[in-house]
Amino acid sequence: MPAPKDDAGRRTYELDRAHVFHSWSAQAALDPMVVTRSEGSYLWDADGARYLDFSGQLVYTNVGHQHPRVVKAIQDQAATLCTIAPAHANDKRALAAKLITDRAPEGMNKVFFTNGGADAVEHAVRMARLHTGRYKVLTQYRGYHGGTHLTINMSGDHRRWPNDNGTAGTVHFWGPFLYRSAFHATTEAEECERALEHLEQLIRFEGPESFAALVLETVAGTSGVMPPPPGYLQGVREICDRYGIVYVADEVMVGFGRTGTWFAVEQHGVTPDLITFAKGVNSGYVPLGGVIIGDHIAETFAHRVYPGGLTYSGHPLATAAAVATIEAMADEKIVENAAEIGRTVLGPGLRALAERHPSIGEVRGVGAFWALDLVTDRETKEPLAPYGGSSPAIQAVLAEAKAQGLLVFTNYHRIHLAPPLNVTEAEVKDALTALDVALAHADAVYTGAPIA
Incomplete structure (x- = not known):
């Protein structure tokens, strides 16, 4: 993504790239998003765009942002x-x-x-x-x-x-x-x-x-x-x-x-x-x-x-x-909400996506912790990205999800969903809608047989 248009955001970006050494990364390839504030299930970048955060950052914002x-x-x-x-x-x-x-x-x-x-x-x-x-x-x-x-x-x-x-x-x-x-x-x-x-x-x-x-x-x-x-x-x-x-x-x-x-x-x-x-x-x-x-x-x-x-x-x-x-x-019965959301909204919603998107090889999860295993062929289970790496297709899925206002956790060929445990049903449905759009990029490189 381009550096922020906002002056303060651009300054933050420039300082980061000049002086911060990031983990698990080739430093020259980095292009970090500048985050300026957060609340509940959302965060905002330096130019004011709002994102629904289903990454949990690194799967830890269990009570959401700024509780x-x-x-x-x-x-x-x-x-x-x-x-x-x-x-x-x-x-x-x-x-x-x-x-x-x-x-x-x-x-x-x-x-x-x-x-x-x-x-x-x-x-x-x-x-x-x-x-x-x-x-x-x-x-x-x-x-x-x-x-x-x-x-x-x-x-x-x-x-x-x-x-x-x-x-x-x-x-x-x-x-x-x-x-x-x-x-x-x-x-x-x-x-x-x-x-x-x-x-x-x-x-x-x-x-x-x-x-x-x-x-x-x-x-x-x-x-x-x-x-x-x-x-x-x-x-x-x-x-x-x-x-x-x-x-x-x-x-x-x-x-x-x-x-x-x-x-x-x-x-x-x-x-x-x-x-x-x-x-x-x-x-x-x-x-x-x-x-x-x-x-x-x-x-x-x-x-x-x-x-x-x-x-x-x-x-x-x-x-x-x-x-x-x-x-x-x-x-606030947040643990109970995680169980209920997973059982009645998030899990069923992801399985419904799998019925429409052949690139979803498997849906796995429990509570507020789920993953989509993305493949190019359901029969062979060929991953959408190689072990230890990424691919243009998975990057396109992530970019489209972000364009739709959704942040997810990803690793190799998988999309992980780890929303706050006090996430609402409406927020989950918004995330599912964004994923529905983004997964078209994975379907575009699918080579297996069509969904029966």
Whole structure:
């Protein structure tokens, strides 16, 4: 897009391009949109154009932009106590920890606060290694756990490749994903059974006594919004118990209502040993993450020093935002709205689009977390963009969606939809209308048989 016409916006754009080094990007190719304000489900660019934000930014604006209760909580906290070292107790950190553990599975009563999701996963792995006395970690392909040296090596997508020197102690496995099955399965039950057999066989051949932890996104997010089949997480729990492996549920992206329950593990009837969180805990208003710790692991460090910490652990501004976010979500029934919107409007609306657009190979999702798997042929499932890359067709879809006033999250050949959890039915219908127009660009390069 061209630089903003607005003088202030253009100045911001020029300063950004001269001095800001952006993540996950070839710097010379960047053309960032200048955002000047936001409210609810919308944001505005420097020239005043309004966009319906179904990206969640990076899937974290769970209560939308500028929620007044969260903004006021940050303002009030700043006027009282802007910062304090983590060795000291303060009211907002203590209350945030209670509100979080109140919503966690039974037997998880401690929280270690971090600055975000990657360091939450780092510390969960450290806890597991110290608790078990083991080193290796299991993670799945099509998974993502963060951008630090350890967590990017743990991740299972292409971003690991240039960072992987093979020293992180990670062993990857194939998780269940029936649409692109690694196990030649034809039903969800087959996919679940074969994925669990694969996982257990891998553990046996790698040496069960070598594994400290299995880290698993409850619903794989960046890699494609892939809810696990019924029974899979129970099977993972049983395997971890069998071999003394710490089960870490990575809920950085899906925690705090994204899937229609406070934590996604609730929908699968399992209790992990550790849960990592970030993003939605305070809608990203101030950086915050953490580890919810099972009582048996917390006991390991009751009389043994935990060798880890962060300067800003449990920062007052961040935890004040978390308290306000969680209380607002509870009072305004925002989690319930996410479940209802997904069940009655967003999910059915996306499936209706699939009936009209042959380029939609599959619709996947739960709550306010959905993905369209775009293909050039439904029978062969040829992706609209290659693994680890993009394509002119997917870029045309995104450009048209933006021209229609809709922002979405995208990765490779997929469009991800992660609206605020308090999104309205009318806003969802507006997004579906914009997508309907944009998907014509994907249909234009479709080479498969027409929809029957």
